[in-house]
Amino acid sequence: xxxxxxxxxxxxxxxxxxxxxxxxxxxxxxxxxxxxxxxxxxxxxxxxxxxxxxxxxxxxxxxxxxxxxxxxxxxxxxxxxxxxxxxxxxxxxxxxxxxxxxxxxxxxxxxxxxxxxxxxxxxxxxxxxxxxxxxxxxxxxxxxxxxxxxxxxxxxxxxxxxxxxxxxxxxxxxxxxxxxxxxxxxxxxxxxxxxxxxxxxxxxxxxxx
Numbered sequence: 771x772x773x774x775x776x777x778x779x780x781x782x783x784x785x786x787x788x789x790x791x792x793x794x795x796x797x798x799x800x801x802x803x804x805x806x807x808x809x810x811x812x813x814x815x816x817x818x819x820x821x822x823x824x825x826x827x828x829x830x831x832x833x834x835x836x837x838x839x840x841x842x843x844x845x846x847x848x849x850x851x852x853x854x855x856x857x858x859x860x861x862x863x864x865x866x867x868x869x870x871x872x873x874x875x876x877x878x879x880x881x882x883x884x885x886x887x888x889x890x891x892x893x894x895x896x897x898x899x900x901x902x903x904x905x906x907x908x909x910x911x912x913x914x915x916x917x918x919x920x921x922x923x924x925x926x927x928x929x930x931x932x933x934x935x936x937x938x939x940x941x942x943x944x945x946x947x948x949x950x951x952x953x954x955x956x957x958x959x960x961x962x963x964x965x966x967x968x969x970x971x972x973x974x975x976x977x978x979x
Contacts (some may be wrong), residue, residue, distance in 0.1 A: 775821040775837065776886070808951045816841045817850055819858030820969075829865045830966055834973040851895055856892060857955075860899040861962045867900060878887070880904045881941055883912030885960045899959065901952040905941035947963055 822835035839854065870877055882904055886892050897904045909915040919934040928934035 775859055776852070776855050777817075778823055779852060786818075807963075817843075817846055817854040818958065818965070819851075819854040820962075820965055821855070821858045821862050823964075824864075825882050826966075830867055830970075832966075832970065832973070834977045835966065835970070836973055836976070838965075838969065857899070857958075858962070860892075860896050861959050863896070864899050864959060865963070878902065879941075881907045881939070883907050883909060883915070893945050894948075897947040898951040899955045901947050901956065903944040903946045904946055908942070909938075909941040957971060 818840040820835075820838045820840065821967040822830075822832075823837040826835040833913065839851070867877060880900065880902065882893060882896070882907070887906055893904060893906060907915075915938065919928075919931060919938060922928045922934050922938075923931055928937065
């Protein structure tokens with residue numbers, strides 16, 4: 771999972787309040803969003819973030835799409851903005867998951883790895899947004915493990931990618947969704963999906979200015 775929009779947000783805004791912790795961006799992001807148990811409510815104050823900072827590829831192949839906060843008000847602070855970014859990235863990942871669902875490919879077994887997966891808060895958030903259980907694998911570096919798996923198959927150490935994965939990838943305990951939060955996220959995800967078509971023409975006009 772890619773936390774790039776979150777890293778952008780933390781780097782661009784957080785230095786003014788937390789200059790000493792910015793090099794540890796996942797830690798700061800998790801702290802701001804509620805990883806330490808401050809009790810921030812999900813989708814605080816109805817704030818939704820569109821994570822299209824560099825255009826979008828899936829499910830919208832659109833180089834003109836841009837990031838946006840929808841519902842921003844004077845009541846929102848750094849914590850709410852940070853959490854909205856994490857939720858927006860998670861909604862974008864759910865868009866890709868729904869493409870697989872609509873193709874008849876049911877992802878009942880989902881594994882997490884990478885920098886964003888180091889946050890227990892974000893792992894639970896993804897389970898709630900996806901409304902299905904997830905597991906963290908035994909390697910924090912998914913791309914490097916994938917290269918090792920392919921190299922092992924190429925060198926004849928393993929007969930196939932499937933057998934290499936069975937030998938090397940070990941899922942941890944399941945992270946199960948909170949049914950109440952999952953129902954709320956279901957409604958907000960529908961709103962999130964309405965925002966791209968509503969803004970598509972405006973983004974194109976913005977690019978021409």
